[in-house]
Amino acid sequence: MRKTHTAGALRATDEGKSVILAGWVHRRRDFGGLIFVDLRDRYGMTQITLDPQRVPAEVFKAVEGIRAEYVIEVEGTVHLRPEKMRNPKLATGDVEVFATKVIIHNAAKVPPFPIDTDGTDVDENLRLKYRYLDLRRERMARNLTLRHKLIKHMRDYMDRNGFIEVETPILFKSTPEGAREYLVPSRVHPGEFYALPQSPQQLKQLLMVGGIERYFQIARCFRDEDQRADRQPEFTQLDVEMSFVDRDDVMALIETMLVQFTTEQAALHGKRLLYTPFRRLTFAEAMGRYGNDKPDLRFGMEIFDVTVATRDSQFAVFAGAPGVRGIVAPGCAAYTRKQTDELIEFARKEGAKGLVVLHHDPEGIRGSGAGAKLSEAEKAALIAAGGSKPGDLLLLVADAEGIALNALGKLRVEMGTRLKLADPNVLAFAWVVDFPMFTWDKDDSRWVPNHHLFTAPRDEDLDKFETNPGEVKGKQYDLVCNGYEAGGGSIRIHRRDVQLRVMSLLGLSLEEAYKKFGHMLDAFEYGAPPHGGIAPGVDRLAMLFAGEPNIREVIAFPKNQQAADVMLGIPSAATDKQLKELSVSVTL
Numbered sequence: 001m002r003k004t005h006t007a008g009a010l011r012a013t014d015e016g017k018s019v020i021l022a023g024w025v026h027r028r029r030d031f032g033g034l035i036f037v038d039l040r041d042r043y044g045m046t047q048i049t050l051d052p053q054r055v056p057a058e059v060f061k062a063v064e065g066i067r068a069e070y071v072i073e074v075e076g077t078v079h080l081r082p083e084k085m086r087n088p089k090l091a092t093g094d095v096e097v098f099a100t101k102v103i104i105h106n107a108a109k110v111p112p113f114p115i116d117t118d119g120t121d122v123d124e125n126l127r128l129k130y131r132y133l134d135l136r137r138e139r140m141a142r143n144l145t146l147r148h149k150l151i152k153h154m155r156d157y158m159d160r161n162g163f164i165e166v167e168t169p170i171l172f173k174s175t176p177e178g179a180r181e182y183l184v185p186s187r188v189h190p191g192e193f194y195a196l197p198q199s200p201q202q203l204k205q206l207l208m209v210g211g212i213e214r215y216f217q218i219a220r221c222f223r224d225e226d227q228r229a230d231r232q233p234e235f236t237q238l239d240v241e242m243s244f245v246d247r248d249d250v251m252a253l254i255e256t257m258l259v260q261f262t263t264e265q266a267a268l269h270g271k272r273l274l275y276t277p278f279r280r281l282t283f284a285e286a287m288g289r290y291g292n293d294k295p296d297l298r299f300g301m302e303i304f305d306v307t308v309a310t311r312d313s314q315f316a317v318f319a320g321a322p323g324v325r326g327i328v329a330p331g332c333a334a335y336t337r338k339q340t341d342e343l344i345e346f347a348r349k350e351g352a353k354g355l356v357v358l359h360h361d362p363e364g365i366r367g368s369g370a371g372a373k374l375s376e377a378e379k380a381a382l383i384a385a386g387g388s389k390p391g392d393l394l395l396l397v398a399d400a401e402g403i404a405l406n407a408l409g410k411l412r413v414e415m416g417t418r419l420k421l422a423d424p425n426v427l428a429f430a431w432v433v434d435f436p437m438f439t440w441d442k443d444d445s446r447w448v449p450n451h452h453l454f455t456a457p458r459d460e461d462l463d464k465f466e467t468n469p470g471e472v473k474g475k476q477y478d479l480v481c482n483g484y485e486a487g488g489g490s491i492r493i494h495r496r497d498v499q500l501r502v503m504s505l506l507g508l509s510l511e512e513a514y515k516k517f518g519h520m521l522d523a524f525e526y527g528a529p530p531h532g533g534i535a536p537g538v539d540r541l542a543m544l545f546a547g548e549p550n551i552r553e554v555i556a557f558p559k560n561q562q563a564a565d566v567m568l569g570i571p572s573a574a575t576d577k578q579l580k581e582l583s584v585s586v587t588l
């Protein structure tokens with residue numbers, strides 16, 4: 001080891017020690033003959049002082065040429081800084097190292113962006129193109145450390161609970177679980193393909209048939225989806241499967257793991273939990289109260305329903321609508337016409353026909369048009385249902401349930417953000433349960449599984465399969481946090497007959513079912529135990545703990561929002577030779 005200490009290690013108690021530090025030049029400042037260098041590594045920063053009286057002339061000369069991001073090694077002695085020169089913001093701020101020897105390991109060009117900021121002001125593609133420079137920032141080092149600690153915690157916790165980590169193949173079979181797949185052509189079998197797994201779902205179930213009983217894996221998953229802020233073509237899950245369990249067992253396992261991580265690593269992430277035990281909501285409740293199946297529960301502003309109270313309204317918009325629902329934006333009664341017009345436009349963009357805005361003044365509820373037409377009883381009902389107070393603004397959507405809930409759900413998040421109602425230091429974990437098992441896909445005119453086709457229906461709903469699929473609820477549970485889905489899982493089907501009924505409902509013929517999922521159907525005939533599992537997203541959790549706005553900030557080498565890696569320049573064309581070997585032809 002060339003270093004005796006990291007750049008974050010030295011304290012006042014190290015005074016007088018001879019040390020060797022190495023790292024990058026963060027900043028160099030010249031002060032009347034003295035040169036100060038802030039030496040940085042992943043662990044921190046130390047001030048190096050170069051005094052021409054103490055270092056040989058040729059060393060001093062060499063150091064005069066160093067610039068930011070040069071790689072240097074410094075030998076010297078630790079000194080206490082004079083009292084007024086101490087820097088309480090820096091962990092090593094009480095000391096400085098008087099250099100006696102300096103080696104310049106490598107020079108550096110001027111970086112395309114400064115390393116000494118947190119990078120929020122730098123174009124993201126530039127950061128990604130020079131990711132190796134971006135990773136030198138304190139923010140990225142902190143995020144990758146947090147991610148490592150999270151994964152280590154997961155592994156240790158699962159091990160303590162009797163789980164074993166089993167690796168499953170990356171070259172898998174094309175059996176869509178919902179998203180589009182990445183295909184890999186086979187050279188050995190011309191014209192045939194592997195697919196990259198969307199998740200190890202089927203293999204972990206087969207591990208249960210294999211008697212493993214408690215499986216986990218820090219698993220990479222691949223989905224060729226259109227990119228969104230919190231999506232990546234490849235991402236990481238803590239993939240879990242257990243035999244002989246109920247829904248509550250799986251939820252308790254993951255909940256305890258997260259509670260422990262939050263408390264044990266509080267110094268690292270500074271977050272606290274809002275609900276312990278985690279809150280539990282049914283899907284219907286989440287939609288009805290928050291207009292979202294992954295609600296941000298850090299603040300209230302719940303959706304209220306005044307359909308009944310406005311049935312006979314003189315205000316035609318209310319009386320004629322299938323329903324009237326709203327939210328209360330606290331303290332926004334002074335919103336100007338321009339501001340409320342913006343909100344109306346927002347609601348329209350989210351699919352609502354419009355938005356009725358009512359101001360709650362000390363005198364009561366007013367509002368152009370609607371305010372004049374509403375009866376005292378209606379106004380009282382609005383105030384009671386929304387818990388509105390003088391000074392608040394009421395935002396109402398008169399529309400079909402689905403449209404109103406969606407628009408108000410989005411508006412709720414928008415107002416929550418504007419009014420800074422969501423505490424950034426808080427994690428509001430919750431479980432959402434009792435999802436409908438199937439949803440009707442209007443475009444394709446068919447039922448699609450809400451989760452995936454291996455999720456078991458509630459026992460009492462088995463008989464509704466053929467008669468009323470829309471009423472069937474699945475044994476699914478989602479882990480949500482601060483407006484994100486942080487993981488999902490379910491108790492699975494473990495019987496061939498039930499699995500075939502689901503497949504048939506989803507439109508798969510027996511032949512197709514066997515072609516795609518024969519391995520599962522066969523396995524279920526050889527004593528498959530009841531089982532269930534879950535897959536919390538590692539990237540999402542790391543993002544939430546790090547307080548970052550997207551998962552790219554917690555991934556060392558992420559793809560950008562066009563699914564490209566601008567540093568590597570991929571995806572890229574293959575050579576004719578490669579394509580020939582793979583028996584693949586490209587038609588553009």
Ligand code: ASP
Pocket residue numbers: 198199200201240488489490533534535
């Ligand atoms: N395989 C599922 C997913 O990736 C998770 C699970 O059901 O365990 O969403």
